[in-house]
Amino acid sequence: MSQHSYGNSYAQQKQRNRKLSILLTRAGPEQHSSGINKVVLGAPGHLFTASRDATIKRWQTDAVSARFEASLESHCDWVNDLALVDNLLFSCSADKTLKIWQADAAGVQQECSTTLLQHTDYVTALAAAPDVGVLASAGLRGEAFIWDVLSAGQGAGRGVQQVALGKRKAGNTPGSVYSLAMNVAGTVLAAGTAQHVIRICDARSGSKVMKLRGHTGNIRSVLLNAEGTMCISGAADRTIRVWDLGQQRCLHTLALHTDSVWTLAADPSFSTLLSGGRDGCVYRTLMATRLSELLLQEPEPIQSLAPDPASNSLWVATTSSSLHRWQLDAHSSPSSPSTQPRQFLAAHSALLRSRQAFGPSGAAFPEPQQPRPVAEIPGLPPLVRCASLLDRRHILAQDASGCVELWDIAHGTISESYGQVDFGQKLKDLFLPESVSPWFMLDCKLGSLMLGLEPPGCFGADLYAADLGITDPDNDQRFNYGEHLLRAALMFWSTRYNLRAAEKSRTMNVVQQHAGMASRLGSPLPSPAASVTDDGCGSLTSTPGASPDKAAPPLGPADTDLALEEAIAEQREALAKATDALVFTLPSHPTPVVICSQEAAARQPPHAAGRQGSPGQPHSPDLALPWRLQVSQFTGKEVLEAQIPLWAAQAVQGAGYSKPADSKCAFLLRPSEGHGLPAMLDARLTAPKVLRMHKVATYTLSKLQDQGISLCLLPVPLPPQAAIPADKPVLEIVCNGQAIPDHLTLAAIKTFVWKKSDDLVLFYRLRNSARPAPVAQIRPSS
Incomplete structure (x- = not known):
């Protein structure tokens, strides 16, 4: 021990x-x-991607390429969304947390500065109003919260309020939220829900203002214009809807995609709309004329779009682990077949409307404007x-x-x-x-x-x-x-x-x-200038005492360097010994990661964990944060x-x-009839499931010999074909009339030969090569 x-x-x-x-x-x-859930543009020349591999990457981009800069690794599950507020990057994840990062921090691998704990289920969406320092988060179970960025960034655990997305009736909660949008002033919040409605809330008070009905599927993406007067939504019913919040009604319905609409992006003036969906297509629509064109087609469903006005290009994230950059040319002329007016409300089927819109015959889809991406970040x-x-x-x-x-x-x-x-x-x-x-x-x-x-x-x-x-x-x-x-x-x-x-x-x-020395000298022990304390992590810290004049002299530079070198050498030697003692080994590159789940207990009270989100930092045991470390x-x-x-x-x-409790297997060991072997004194046994049959045979022979049983194998001289190989036990084990190969375990026999829930019954007999028992034939199930 x-x-x-x-x-x-x-x-x-x-x-x-x-x-x-x-x-x-x-x-x-x-x-x-793994797939990329979100792509956002940061400072000029910088790009952030959030992935289902639980990491966030920062890239430096130029007109022709992208270069890896940093990997942000603290989440333990899918990273679902990102939001930038000044120099802070917010991320949300299926690990139920929000994390705050320094967007321009140096270093290839970075840890978050703050972990926010408020949600009790997956956090699926973020929305921000950077000008006023407000952030919104939402997720499953209809949970939505408004955060004050300044307080959240300081890890104070204040500046958060819950948003009322709907009435909470007994046994029911508002539908899960899959998308969020906020206006520039941070006063209006739109939430796309699994209940096929868009809930509009007052972001200042957290109260519900209205809900917009019309979609017949989960609402996967929502946008708000700068003033908070118009909303655009995309849903699993394959349609895009344009809403007037003042009139609380749908103005237009666009049926462009042949499958769910997963992501939307628009310019600040709401004059041009980009939409991507599960069909892998990205369309561009001029909102003034409602004329659309197929820009590009990816082989995988579209997850996120990030237009880059500086280079007139578009970053496209899909369920693939690679990120593509597409060039955006000017909108096609009205004479182009891809810009014929759409029939928004004429047909009930979105698929039919989509096909009809491309021409009178509806027989062919137009060619995408861009045949291939101009750049790729491979995954x-x-x-x-x-x-x-x-x-x-x-x-x-x-x-x-x-x-x-x-x-x-x-x-x-x-x-x-x-x-x-x-x-x-x-x-x-x-x-x-x-x-x-x-x-x-x-x-x-x-x-x-x-x-x-x-x-x-x-x-x-x-x-x-x-x-x-x-x-x-x-x-x-x-x-x-x-x-x-x-x-x-x-x-x-x-x-x-x-x-x-x-x-x-x-x-x-x-x-x-x-x-002890001070006590033997008969003088009182002075208050130490530095008393040794435990910081809760096994580390040593210094606590100022009452008599600094009696403190030991500090170590000089040479002493410090020597102590550091000795500590490093000791650690290197200890790690080498520990590595040599390992039975299992793990590679050094790519480096495996250890992930610890959140405590499976009652919901923790809302708070921010600050630097405590990292397992290398102390915090109260009650927090039980999820964490990951290489x-x-x-x-x-x-x-x-x-x-x-x-x-x-x-x-x-x-x-x-x-x-x-079931790590062992109980079995009965009996003599096979007709072979003249006596029964063992104790025939009911228990052994580890991993025990192999040659061990059972050797054990049985030993016990029979202990009982004074003289085993006569075969008459002498033996015919060559009947000779028992030297490496085989004298006894063989039989189950259900079949000889069991020596390498099979108790668990394998019970699963593939015995095939009953009752205790396993094995029989022992003398091995006879002249009249062998049929060997058990085990084949994979169909």
Whole structure:
């Protein structure tokens, strides 16, 4: 057991619900590895992209190219929207948080300056009025809030009010919000909801003013003009509607797209509208004449549009991980076939209206104005399918380009690439008769493999040293999957935490020695000028005392440099030893990421967490923020209860862990009829599910010999074809009349041969090569 203390049982039970996930990243910080949800223009020459890979990238752009500048990584789930207010970048995510970043901060990788905790579900949309310093956020469950940017940026937890999007009746809440817009003065807020209505609110008081009805699908995008008098909306019903807020009615309906309208963009004067949708098309419409043209077509659904007036171009984000830049030419002449007047209200079907608008026959769509983008920021194709093999060590994954790869969890790397093959068939080809308990939750939601670990299930699977290729005299040694993956993921935290604890202990010993010396000399101990305290993270801080004149002399530059070099050397040596001791290993590039979920408890009171959004900074354990860190970024200062779950700390520090109740298998061991072998004294046994059959056979032989049973195998001399190989046990194990191969485990036999919920029944018999039992044939299920 470890010498470290991990707090009381209440805190341990409270933190046990927190899940740790290991994200096996496939791209470096300079690439997105999943779809891009939002693109916004920043200061001249700068661009921000928010992705489903949970990261935000900052790019420096010019007329012909884009260069990676920084990766903003603190979110734990999809980043859904971005908003710029002066030099602050706001982001919202499916991890239920808003985060504030310094938009122009230096460094390739950055952490947020403030985390805002108010929402109890996914945060889906942001809207800002930069001139007055107001921000709005909204998400699922109909939650919407107005933030004072100055107070939020200071982490004060003030300056926030809830917006009343509708009456909250018993058992009902206002529909989830998927889009927001705010006028320049920050007085009018429009929210597009899943209830097919647009709710207009007074952003100053948070009260509802009106709701606009007309759409028949989820409203995915809304815009407000500068004065807050007109609204444009796009919805899943394939239409775009133009509203007059003063009259509270729809002025025009545009049926351009053949599928859901997902994003809208307009110039400040509302004279030109750009729309993109699930059909991959981007249209430009002149609002004065309501004439439209097809600008471009992407192979993937359009997520976000960012017009760049300076270069007369358009940045287009899609569900692909790559970002495209398209040139915008002048609007086509009225004689162009693509600018014939649209029939907005003539037909009930948006698809029919769209097709009719392109010509009398409706037989052909026009060619896009732009055949191809002028620039691309390439991303890595995201993983779209994944499945664990039955050994629960290897994972088969397929990316968006169709390439299939086999991953080895024990090393966090791709062990084999198969190219563009059929995923289902390859999964069948890799079938092995293994039955290992699922010890992790697998998904590829962020475009990469993510393994979720939660006790006690994550400690429910073992493997033998031989399965890892470890040549050890003790071939019975077993390793726990969950424990050793945690050891690999938290190695930097564990090593640095222990070094800090050891340094703290040495410092305390020095203080106690000085105190003892003063006591023996019979003089009172003076108040120390610097007393050692714990900052809650295992780090040491200085507290000013009452007698500065008796303080120890400060270290000189040479002493400081020497102490620093010694500390660095000690840490490097400790990390090297810890790495050599690892059973599982993780790659150094791309660096895997550890993600910790928010505490699965009752809703926390609204507040801002400030710098506490980073697990490297102390904060109250009650906050239990979600966090993410690369495996090499742990400092050892992370707080045990608030950031590192106690169950994980105990596992990696050797303090033990609890296995699930079903980690063992009960079975009966009986002699096979007609072979003259006696029954064992204790025929009912329990063993780990990972136990293989040759171990059962060896155990049975040993117990029979302990009972004084003399085994006569076959008459001597043996015919050559009946001789038992030297590496085979004398006994063989039979189940359901089938001989069980020596390498199968108890779990595999119960799953593929016994196929019953009752206790497994095994029979033992002398191995006879002349009259062998039929070997169990195990095939993948259809």
